[in-house]
Amino acid sequence: MEKISQLQLAALIVMFQIGSSPLFLLGASAGTDAWMAVLVAMTAGLLLLVLLTLQIRRLEPDKDLVEMFKTYFGRVIGYAFGMAYFVYFSYKSVRNIREFGDLMNLYLLPSTPLFIVIGCVLFVAGFAVWNGIEAFSRTTQIIMPIVLIIYAAFFLMIYGSGLFDIHRIEPIADKGFGKVVEAALPEVVSFPFGEMVLFLMLWKYVASKKKTFKTTIRCYVYTGLFLTLTNVVIVASLGSISQISVVPFIQIMSQVQFASFIERLDPLAASLIFSGVFIKMTAYFFGAFLVGSHLVKAKRLYLVVGVGVVLFIGALTFRSYMQHIWFGFEKNLKVHFPIFQIYIPALLLLVMLFRSRLRAGGSRQS
């Protein structure tokens, strides 16, 4: 079985959590306090991670999610839950693909039909999945420093061109802390902090299992802080436009003028979208593929192509970018995702604890 190292897991977590989130303003309904919403959501997500997701892993470190379902819920119900998560991971991937396609269309390739962009990126993602988790995590490990350096360079340029004004985030907690919390839960927890549930499929591939807990927590906290920082930068640079801009970060980048020859850097920022969303999307593609391989016995190539086709059709189902965003914010974040990210894992954890206590009790008696 392929193994990935701790550092590769760290790179995966960081790149996955970052995704394309630094480019957007998370928790926009809190206004200029959006960055505080991110902090609140991060803490809530941390609780979720430590108390729920990592506990599930601690009880069964060598099994992935579908195997756990099959063990603890029985074969039939476990299969049903597996199907549900297949749909969930595919849907998540579809959302990422659609976002990616629309943003590419918006900023890089205005005249290219959407299905070509989506088909192209699905091909690359399928290639990554087909090559296996090792190749994918190595790729992420190589990309991560580059992405972080580009972000750092961008921050420097934003600061250097005078767009940054820290006073725009004042007044802090003007409308009260309650508004902040309202913006944070459950939306920001769902996206991007609750998405760690995907790693229940990937943790079993990590070598040296002892350090996984610490690595995961540390990377999670780092990314949370990084997202807070980017939110601060966005709010401080754009002020009130940040809440109505489609992609605030690119808006900032298009205004950066540095050294009189670096200007209009949207395509470079689009490359950040590319790498971030690509890794997130491929991670979900991977998750769907792994779940699928437990449900259906098929050759690797056919399974990859099959899932890819499903994703392709799914991505084109949304009628427009607006519908995709609206559906995401209104329906998914509030209702659907908490089921998969919180409720079902909680159920699983309860069953696991119950069963293990039964087993421990039983073994004591006999």
Add this chain to the structure above:
Amino acid sequence: MGVQQGTKLPISEHLPSNVKWLYDELGASSDIVVRTFSDSSTGLDGVFFYIDSLVDQQTINQMLIGPVLAEIGANPNVKSASDWIGLLKNKALSVGRLKDLHDLNEALAQLMEGNTVIMLQGSRAAMAASTAGGEKRSVEEPSSQTVIRGPKESFTENINTNMSLLRRRIKSPKLRVVYKQIGSQTKTHVAVVYMKDIAKDGVVQEVMARLDRIDTDAILESGYIEEFIQDAAFTFFPTIYNTERPDAAAGGILEGQVAIIVDGTPFVLLAPVTFIRFLQSSEDYYQRYDIATFLRLIRYVAFFVSMLLPSLYIAITTFHQEMLPTPLLISLAAQREGVPFPAIIEALVMEITFEVLREAGVRMPRVIGPAISIVGALVLGQAAVQAGLVSAAMVIVVSFTAIANFVIPAINMASAARLIRFIMMILGATLGLFGIMSGLMVLLIHMSSLRSFGVAYTAPFSPFIWPNWKDVLVRLPHWAMKKRPIAVSSMSNLTRQGSGQMPEKPKKLGHERDETRESDE
């Protein structure tokens, strides 16, 4: 494997039948020499059998025939054939390598190597003396991997010369050499060289196993072997390094690589290898570390430039003009005014023209070469621009790409960059920056999935091996590189030099004064 094992055909006591069998097997070729010697008084009847075009005639005359005839003259008594064999071996035959033969197929193999077979009437045993000769090229400067500072010796086609060049550099008794013969018709000698306790055992065994699996007619060059034993069949990237320089080969062996020397070619294979090894040159270690680091960084940049520059130019001028600073944009637009073709066609035409020029330059006779290539390229470039077929910026882009390609020290990696460049150009022309990024992503994923004899190709970028970074983007001074690279060397023996060797100022400054004309007061 690959060498046909014939059935055992013992040497008979009847000398003429042996000779006839060998003669017929070789097709009665006219370069066979059967030199008989007999002495009726002692009953000795023997023959020297050799192939004229393979042997060193001096050795045969002076070391074999001469002493044997002298010995016959000194022994007038009758002896048995086996006594004579012993006598010849111990008192007459003056060569170093002498082998006993009992089988005619073995004798045939020895003949094909250029050795002389000595057979006696009445004896079931024969002897083969090592007399291989032939013209050899002398050790010259390497034609491909040249350096300014460093040894200017290169391997030659003769495997013995190559082994001696290596052995003179690594005088350690831990150097192990294993000889094989690969190729059923060519029976090419192949030597596998490694350092025991430094090279990983698993790697050595894997190399041997893969070499043994080769089943083919002819091995004419190390490239044949490379294609048979490499890890991935369908990839642009080479996974086995080749070099013409003995110092590069010795350096690799001392870091734990296994060298494969093939008779008939000066190019020696080295495995396992990672991606960055192809962008390193031996000169990095001979010049000072600061300039070595600088040149290394230039090489990395040049690799990406030679792969991406034309495609980036095409993508930006076609799709993302807003990225260029306005004055540059205006100038480029003005240049492209009269050009009839879109950027991709321009680029493809210029690139293919350059590739044709480059290939022609390889084959042109040396005398005409420089004149035609320089003037031709200049004229082509200049005239094409003036005719309005291509824009000047495109000529600059294409020529800079080509020059950047020559910076890459290993030709196989440079070829990979050349080929990928075309794919990138097409991607850039159809899908702009997005296409280029997708292409780069596919390339990165593909490279991450490659392994070279068990070592990850993208090491030490990932898996991240921090100690190995001393020799990747920078070249730390020699006193700082205390350990051998992990993943290539055996983990049990990593330390290669002592610590605390950084040069320091001497503690006591000399009390000598600098020489001046002033007096002591």
